[in-house]
Structures are given as structure tokens and as C-alpha cells.
Amino acid sequence: MQMPIEIERKFLVVGETWREVPAVYYAQGYLNRDKARTVRVRIANNQAFLTVKGANQGARRCEFEYPIPVPDARELLCLCEQPLIEKYRRNILHAGFVWEVDEFLGENTGLVVAEIELPDESTEFERPDWVGLEVTNDSRYYNANLSRYPYIQWQNND
Numbered sequence: 001m002q003m004p005i006e007i008e009r010k011f012l013v014v015g016e017t018w019r020e021v022p023a024v025y026y027a028q029g030y031l032n033r034d035k036a037r038t039v040r041v042r043i044a045n046n047q048a049f050l051t052v053k054g055a056n057q058g059a060r061r062c063e064f065e066y067p068i069p070v071p072d073a074r075e076l077l078c079l080c081e082q083p084l085i086e087k088y089r090r091n092i093l094h095a096g097f098v099w100e101v102d103e104f105l106g107e108n109t110g111l112v113v114a115e116i117e118l119p120d121e122s123t124e125f126e127r128p129d130w131v132g133l134e135v136t137n138d139s140r141y142y143n144a145n146l147s148r149y150p151y152i153q154w155q156n157n158d
Contacts, residue, residue, distance in 0.1 A: 006053070006063040007121055010141055013112040014132040018101050023088035026102075029080025033144035040144070041068075041076040044089070048073030059121055059136050083107050083150060085143050095126035107150030113141055 028042040040051040048070045054062035068076075077084060086105040091098050097116050104111040114131055135141045140154060 004063055005060055007060050007118045007123075008115050009059050009118065009134065009136045011114045011116075011127070011134050011136075012132040013101055013114050013130055015130040018090060018092060018112075018114075018128070018130045021090040021092050021101075023090045023103070026087050026089050027077060027084055028143065029077045029082075029084045030144050030147055031076065031080055033081065033148060038144045041073050041080060043070060043073045043077070046070060050076075056139075056142075059118070081147060083147060085147050092128070094128045097125050099128065099131075101130075104146070104151065107152045108146050109152070110155060111141075111146070111151040 024045050026042060026044045028040055030038055030040055032039040036055045038051075038053045040049075040053070042049050042051065048068050049065050050068050050073075051063065051065040053064075083106055085108070087108070088103045088105070090101045090103075092101055093099075097118075100115045100117075102113050102115070104113075113135070114128075116125060118125065139145055140149065
């Protein structure tokens with residue numbers, strides 16, 4: 001049996017045209033955000049998930065995700081390290097790929113990131129005009145790190 005692998009690239013977002021797509025509110029927290037593994041609880045659209053991710057190896061890492069009851073997720077969010085990650089997500093289809101655009105709230109307000117999941121690290125794709133600088137290898141933009149070092153703390157230090 002092959003381990004599930006996530007291959008994801010991450011970019012900053014520019015412009016405003018991505019806002020035309022309806023958004024879904026997400027609340028998520030981390031029970032563990034160790035470099036070798038993260039354990040995340042997420043609620044979105046009356047669905048909840050428990051996700052375990054391995055260490056990043058470039059744009060690749062193992063990922064296990066399981067649906068859980070929403071009441072359990074609410075209780076687990078209370079056990080998570082603070083602050084929680086709150087954001088609006090928009091799924092935007094462009095040139096055959098779904099881009100997930102996350103507009104962060106709370107202590108990460110002002111940050112907007114787009115992610116694309118790819119079948120292979122060498123897969124070529126077309127960037128929408130609202131996709132800016134790639135930040136795949138900048139660990140500050142990982143959600144687990146944004147819960148530890150929110151954007152508001154470092155945004156003006158670039």
C-alpha cells in the first residue's frame with residue numbers, strides 16, 4: 001500500500017479578481033505542530049476533519065485526513081495551541097487545476113495565499129494573473145507556523 005502524498009505549491013496572491021468566487025469559512029487548530037509531523041483539526045461548511053501531515057520535503061509530504069464529527073472537532077479545537085487559524089477559502093478552477101485561495105483572518109489578517117495541488121512535482125501549470133511570488137519553501141507561510149508566529153508579527157520585517 002502506498003502512503004498518501006500531497007504535492008503542493010504555495011504563492012502569494014495579488015489583485016482582487018479572485019474575490020469573485022464565493023468563500024467558505026474555515027477554523028483550524030493544531031494539536032501538534034512539530035517539524036516532523038503536524039496534527040490538525042479543521043471545521044469547514046459543517047464538516048470536520050482530523051489531518052496528520054509528515055515533514056515537508058520541498059513541495060511533497062505525506063498526508064492522512066479523516067472525517068470526524070463536528071461536535072468532536074469543536075471540543076478538539078479547544079485543546080489546540082492558540083491562536084487558531086481562521087480564514088476564508090475560495091476554490092478557483094483555472095486551466096484544469098483547482099487553486100485554493102486562503103484569505104486569513106485574526107492575527108493573520110492581510111495575508112492571502114494560493115495553493116495548488118499537483119499530481120507530480122514536475123507537473124507544469126498555468127498561473128492565474130492573481131498569483132504572485134512563490135513561497136512554497138518559506139516555512140513562515142505554513143498554516144502550522146502561522147498559528148505560532150502570526151503574520152501580524154513579521155509582515156513588516158520583509
